[in-house]
Amino acid sequence: MRLGVFSGTFDPIHFGHVEACRSAMAKCALDKVYLLLERSPHRKQLVAPHQDRLKMMDLATKDSPSITPIDLKTDNITTENTLEYLREQDPTAEYWYIFGSDILEHIESWKGLEKLLNNFHLCVVLRDNADRHDVENKLEKLTSNYGARYVVLPTVWSTVSSSVAKNALPHAEDYLDPLVQEYIIDNNLYSSASSK
Numbered sequence: 001m002r003l004g005v006f007s008g009t010f011d012p013i014h015f016g017h018v019e020a021c022r023s024a025m026a027k028c029a030l031d032k033v034y035l036l037l038e039r040s041p042h043r044k045q046l047v048a049p050h051q052d053r054l055k056m057m058d059l060a061t062k063d064s065p066s067i068t069p070i071d072l073k074t075d076n077i078t079t080e081n082t083l084e085y086l087r088e089q090d091p092t093a094e095y096w097y098i099f100g101s102d103i104l105e106h107i108e109s110w111k112g113l114e115k116l117l118n119n120f121h122l123c124v125v126l127r128d129n130a131d132r133h134d135v136e137n138k139l140e141k142l143t144s145n146y147g148a149r150y151v152v153l154p155t156v157w158s159t160v161s162s163s164v165a166k167n168a169l170p171h172a173e174d175y176l177d178p179l180v181q182e183y184i185i186d187n188n189l190y191s192s193a194s195s196k
Contacts, residue, residue: 006098007036011047016160040075059179079112098123117146
């Protein structure tokens with residue numbers, strides 16, 4: 001069994017997030033991807049409420065049974081609590097960590113990085129296909145001491161980000177699942193009083 005993990009703020013979850021999971025599943029032969037929701041993100045101050053983001057994740061993945069939103073019920077996602085959860089699911093599985101290539105700019109400051117590299121292979125989604133050589137060089141240096149394997153995926157939905165999707169509301173159907181957009185509008189999530 002191969003299990004993928006994709007963590008983030010998902011504020012809101014968009015087509016690019018789901019497409020990254022599908023691409024990772026195909027390229028890395030993953031059986032399942034767990035979407036881990038960051039309740040209290042380190043680098044973002046104003047985000048939609050946790051329960052709303054979790055509901056949007058459920059809506060966006062309802063037709064993708066191999067992509068499962070998970071609430072670890074902790075403020076911050078760490079390598080420790082992620083591994084604990086994965087080992088409860090399948091202690092013998094091979095674990096893959098999925099992330100965008102922009103994360104490489106600050107990954108070396110992560111607490112628990114050594115444990116991450118000792119326990120996970122890396123599946124990196126390029127933000128820009130022109131960056132492949134630079135990204136592969138960074139990954140080579142990062143993983144050389146730990147034996148972690150890595151796969152670099154081409155850009156998916158390169159024009160979409162959560163900010164782009166929010167700014168396109170109420171006409172974000174190019175970026176958001178219709179049910180997610182409907183939920184956002186019905187619950188007035190990204191009004192001027194909320195995050196944008």
